[in-house]
Amino acid sequence: MxxxxxxxxxxxxxxxxxxxxxxxxxxxxxxxxxxxxxxxxxxxxxxxxxxxxxxxxxxxxxxxxxxxxxxxxxxxxxxxxxxxxxxxxxxxxxxxxxxxxxxxxxxxxxxxxxxxxxxxxxxxxxxxxxxxxxxxxxxxxxxxxxxxxxxxxxxEADERAWGTVFRGVWVAGYLLSEYVFSPDPRAREPVHPLGDASGLPWSADDADLSSAVVVVLGASTKVARSFSWCLFDRPRESGPLGLVQVTSSPGALQEVVDGKGWAGWSKTLAYTEIDRATEWIEGLQPSKVVIVDCGARDNVLSRICQNVQESALRSCKPVILQVGSQQKVYTADEVQAARAAMQSLGKIQYNTSGIQDTVITREGAARYFGEVSCRWKEWLAHRASAIPDxxxxxxxxxxxxxxxxxxxxxxxxxxxxxxxxxxxxx
Ligand SMILES: NC(=O)c1ccc[n+]([C@@H]2O[C@H](COP(=O)([O-])OP(=O)(O)OC[C@H]3O[C@@H](n4cnc5c(N)ncnc54)[C@H](OP(=O)(O)O)[C@@H]3O)[C@@H](O)[C@H]2O)c1
The missing domain is CATH 3.90.180 (Quinone Oxidoreductase; Chain A, domain 1)
Incomplete structure (x- = not known):
C-alpha cells in the first residue's frame, strides 16, 4: 500500500x-x-x-x-x-x-x-x-x-474549485453586510460582530450605514471582495453613503465598482494613496466612519485613524472592525502588538461563526442556509464580473x-x- x-x-x-x-x-x-x-x-x-x-x-x-x-x-x-x-x-x-x-x-x-x-x-x-x-x-x-x-x-468542476477558495470566507462578507450592518433592521435584527453569545449589545443605530462611509482595508482579500459585492447589491437608501477600498490592486477593484454603477459613491485607492481618502470622505459629510480591516498591510490602519482624527471627521463616530490579518506569519512580538492595537484603537473583533450561530438560532437553519446558499450560487454565477482579475x-x-x-x-x-x-x- x-x-x-x-x-x-x-x-x-x-x-x-x-x-x-x-x-x-x-x-x-x-x-x-x-x-x-x-x-x-x-x-x-x-x-x-x-x-x-x-x-x-x-x-x-x-x-x-x-x-x-x-x-x-x-x-x-x-x-x-x-x-x-x-x-x-x-x-x-x-x-x-x-x-x-x-x-x-x-x-x-x-x-x-x-x-x-x-x-x-x-x-x-x-x-x-x-x-x-x-x-x-x-x-x-x-x-x-x-x-x-x-x-x-x-x-461543474470549475465551480467546485472556486468554492474551495472562496466559499469558506465568502460567508464572512455576506454576514457582515446582511446582519451586522443589516440593510433593514425591521426585517433582520442586527447581530453584534461577535454574535449573541458575546452578550454585547448591537443596536439598529450601530447597524445603520445610511449616513456612514465604509473604508475597507485589504480590499482585495476574498472576504473583502464578498463584503463589497454585498454592499453594492443593497438598496441605495440603506447605505453606505460612500465606500473606500484600499488595496495593492486598485485597478481590478475599480473595474468592479464601475460595473456595479457605484463609481459616484466609491473611491478605490492604493495603499500609497491613503492620505487622499480623508478629503473625499469629508465631502460626503458622514456621521459615522466604519473601517473594516480585512488584513491591511503595515501601518495603513493607524495612518487612516490618525488622518481622521486630524480632519473635520473627528466629530464622526469611528467604528473599527477587526476581520483579518496580513498575509504573513506573525512573530510573537507582532501578535502581541496586534493585540495591543485592538485595545488602543478600540477595534471590535468580528467572528463569522458567532454570527452564523446567532442567525441559525433566530431564523432556523433551513431558512438561513436556504438564503445563504441562494446568494452564494448567485455570486458564483456572476464571478466574471465580481472578481474579473x-x-x-x-x-x-x-x-x-x-x-x-x-x-x-x-x-x-x-x-x-x-x-x-x-x-x-x-
Ligand atoms: N473574523 C472572521 O470571522 C474571518 C472570516 C474570514 C476570514 N477572516 C480573515 O480575513 C483575512 C483575509 O482572509 P482571506 O482568505 O479573504 O484572504 P486572501 O484573499 O487570501 O488575502 C489575500 C490578500 O491579502 C492582502 N495582503 C495583505 N498583506 C499582504 C501581504 N503581506 N502579502 C500579500 N498579500 C497581502 C492582499 O490584498 P490587498 O492587496 O488588498 O492588500 C491580498 O490580495 C484573513 O486573516 C482571515 O483569517 C476572518
Missing amino acids: EPEMIHVVCKADNRQHAVVNIPSSPDHNLPPSSLRARPILLGLTSNNLSYARGGDLLHWWKTYPVPPTAPAPYNDQASWGIVPAWGYATVTESNVPGIIPDSLIWGYWPTSTSPALLRLERSEPEGHWVEVSSHRQQLMPIYNRYECVHSDEEN MGLVYGQGIAGENGIYGGWEKLSTGAVRPEEGLVYAL
Missing part, C-alpha cells in the same frame, strides 16, 4: 513546515455513526495562516491532530499540527445512515491525502451533518458542519513546490498575488 502524505506546521513558528509520510491505515472497523473521507480538492487562502496563528487559542489544531504513526519529531502533537482547509472529500467508508461510499462532502478537511475520520449526526437542513467527536467540541460550530453535495448541485492556480498533491507545501511557502511569505486563488487536487 502507498504511504499517505500529510502537511505539518510547527506550532511555535508557522514558517517551519514539512511533508511527512505515514503508513496507510489497514482496514479496521469504523466506530458507530462514523465515516472516512479522503480530501480531493482543497483551497488555501490567508485564512489558513490564521488557523495556524490562532490554532491554540481557538482550538483549530485540535481538528486533526498529527497521527501518532508520523515519524519523529512530527509525531509530537504539542509541537506540530495539521492546518485544516476548506474543500471537498470523497467518502471511502461509511456506517452513517444516509451517507454512502463515494458521496462527496463539503467541509473543513486535513491538508493530507489520508482519509479523515468523522463522527457525524444529522442536522438541518437536509444534507447537513455535524461532527460530534469529543476532541472537536471546543471548535466553533461553523468548523464542525459538513454538507453532502448531490451530483446535480455544484457539479482573479484566476485559479491549480496545484497537485501535498509535497513540492506545486503542492500544499509550496502553497504554504507562498502564503507564509506573502507571495500569493491578489488575483491568484490557490486550489489543490489531492
Whole structure:
C-alpha cells in the first residue's frame, strides 16, 4: 500500500513546515455513526495562516491532530499540527445512515491525502451533518458542519474549485453586510460582530450605514471582495453613503465598482494613496466612519485613524472592525502588538461563526442556509464580473513546490498575488 502524505506546521513558528509520510491505515472497523473521507480538492487562502496563528487559542489544531504513526519529531502533537482547509472529500467508508461510499462532502478537511475520520449526526437542513467527536467540541460550530453535495448541485468542476477558495470566507462578507450592518433592521435584527453569545449589545443605530462611509482595508482579500459585492447589491437608501477600498490592486477593484454603477459613491485607492481618502470622505459629510480591516498591510490602519482624527471627521463616530490579518506569519512580538492595537484603537473583533450561530438560532437553519446558499450560487454565477482579475492556480498533491507545501511557502511569505486563488487536487 502507498504511504499517505500529510502537511505539518510547527506550532511555535508557522514558517517551519514539512511533508511527512505515514503508513496507510489497514482496514479496521469504523466506530458507530462514523465515516472516512479522503480530501480531493482543497483551497488555501490567508485564512489558513490564521488557523495556524490562532490554532491554540481557538482550538483549530485540535481538528486533526498529527497521527501518532508520523515519524519523529512530527509525531509530537504539542509541537506540530495539521492546518485544516476548506474543500471537498470523497467518502471511502461509511456506517452513517444516509451517507454512502463515494458521496462527496463539503467541509473543513486535513491538508493530507489520508482519509479523515468523522463522527457525524444529522442536522438541518437536509444534507447537513455535524461532527460530534469529543476532541472537536471546543471548535466553533461553523468548523464542525459538513454538507453532502448531490451530483446535480455544484457539479461543474470549475465551480467546485472556486468554492474551495472562496466559499469558506465568502460567508464572512455576506454576514457582515446582511446582519451586522443589516440593510433593514425591521426585517433582520442586527447581530453584534461577535454574535449573541458575546452578550454585547448591537443596536439598529450601530447597524445603520445610511449616513456612514465604509473604508475597507485589504480590499482585495476574498472576504473583502464578498463584503463589497454585498454592499453594492443593497438598496441605495440603506447605505453606505460612500465606500473606500484600499488595496495593492486598485485597478481590478475599480473595474468592479464601475460595473456595479457605484463609481459616484466609491473611491478605490492604493495603499500609497491613503492620505487622499480623508478629503473625499469629508465631502460626503458622514456621521459615522466604519473601517473594516480585512488584513491591511503595515501601518495603513493607524495612518487612516490618525488622518481622521486630524480632519473635520473627528466629530464622526469611528467604528473599527477587526476581520483579518496580513498575509504573513506573525512573530510573537507582532501578535502581541496586534493585540495591543485592538485595545488602543478600540477595534471590535468580528467572528463569522458567532454570527452564523446567532442567525441559525433566530431564523432556523433551513431558512438561513436556504438564503445563504441562494446568494452564494448567485455570486458564483456572476464571478466574471465580481472578481474579473482573479484566476485559479491549480496545484497537485501535498509535497513540492506545486503542492500544499509550496502553497504554504507562498502564503507564509506573502507571495500569493491578489488575483491568484490557490486550489489543490489531492
Ligand atoms: N473574523 C472572521 O470571522 C474571518 C472570516 C474570514 C476570514 N477572516 C480573515 O480575513 C483575512 C483575509 O482572509 P482571506 O482568505 O479573504 O484572504 P486572501 O484573499 O487570501 O488575502 C489575500 C490578500 O491579502 C492582502 N495582503 C495583505 N498583506 C499582504 C501581504 N503581506 N502579502 C500579500 N498579500 C497581502 C492582499 O490584498 P490587498 O492587496 O488588498 O492588500 C491580498 O490580495 C484573513 O486573516 C482571515 O483569517 C476572518
